[in-house]
Amino acid sequence: MSGRMRDKQKIFHFKKFDVNHTESAMKVGTDGVLLGSWAESENVNHILDIGTGCGLIALMLAQRFSKAKITAIDIDKASAGEAKRNFSNSPWKDRLNSIVTSLQQFNGGPEKFDLIVSNPPYFNHGTSSPNTARHYARHIKSLSHPELLGASSRLLSSEGKLCVIIPAYNQDIFMRTIPQKDLYVHKRLHFYSRADKPCERVLLQISKKKASIIKEEALTHYTTDGSWSNAYKRLTQAFHPML
Numbered sequence: 001m002s003g004r005m006r007d008k009q010k011i012f013h014f015k016k017f018d019v020n021h022t023e024s025a026m027k028v029g030t031d032g033v034l035l036g037s038w039a040e041s042e043n044v045n046h047i048l049d050i051g052t053g054c055g056l057i058a059l060m061l062a063q064r065f066s067k068a069k070i071t072a073i074d075i076d077k078a079s080a081g082e083a084k085r086n087f088s089n090s091p092w093k094d095r096l097n098s099i100v101t102s103l104q105q106f107n108g109g110p111e112k113f114d115l116i117v118s119n120p121p122y123f124n125h126g127t128s129s130p131n132t133a134r135h136y137a138r139h140i141k142s143l144s145h146p147e148l149l150g151a152s153s154r155l156l157s158s159e160g161k162l163c164v165i166i167p168a169y170n171q172d173i174f175m176r177t178i179p180q181k182d183l184y185v186h187k188r189l190h191f192y193s194r195a196d197k198p199c200e201r202v203l204l205q206i207s208k209k210k211a212s213i214i215k216e217e218a219l220t221h222y223t224t225d226g227s228w229s230n231a232y233k234r235l236t237q238a239f240h241p242m243l
Contacts, residue, residue: 014239017059017090024079026053030221031119031165031201036060037235038189038203039163041115044068048155050103050118050148051075055083055096057117060239062092068115069095075102075143103143103151112157118164120148145174149181153208161186162206168199184210189217194224 010022021027036057049058052072074080080100087096152162187205237243
């Protein structure tokens with residue numbers, strides 16, 4: 001997790017913005033910080049954040065891409081409302097827009113997106129969460145991987161990139177679905193909590209254009225003494241107030 005939290009108010013303080021996540025289905029967490037720090041594309045003018053939750057990733061991208069207009073969508077009304085308030089309290093409120101909608105119903109308008117980001121639902125089995133909003137935010141039935149990839153293929157600009165973070169155990173099936181939607185992986189990051197642990201998350205950069213080679217990367221969160229690794233600090237230093 002990132003930032004310094006005021007327990008009663010549930011506010012995370014980053015270097016240039018604050019995030020309240022009291023009402024959102026998805027809270028501030030390492031996955032969001034990773035994706036917001038790592039996601040990249042060229043000539044970014046329009047960004048789409050799918051399943052924005054409290055708006056963390058959208059805010060991070062607003063900080064990184066100073067000219068980009070960012071549309072953040074979420075199927076959960078409370079989450080989209082909280083994201084909207086977080087946007088209004090940020091330095092980039094004029095470039096951020098939160099919309100209550102599913103990706104399946106979102107048409108995107110006339111503009112194509114240069115960068116699409118998503119921390120997509122990933123539970124495809126097991127017990128449902130007692131919190132309905134959180135369950136829909138994390139359950140693959142609310143947005144299947146083929147739906148996510150198919151919509152992204154439709155909404156991306158010709159040079160645009162889709163960047164996602166998924167659990168390592170979902171990687172094989174996700175990778176098999178990508179070419180079915182005429183998309184191609186350009187870059188892949190394997191994320192480990194510690195060097196002696198198995199890979200926990202995989203981050204993918206995906207495009208409409210075929211890559212000659214997939215750029216492979218690896219990142220470890222913690223060192224053996226429990227401190228953040230230098231690589232993690234470099235990736236996230238623009239956001240964490242203690243770095």
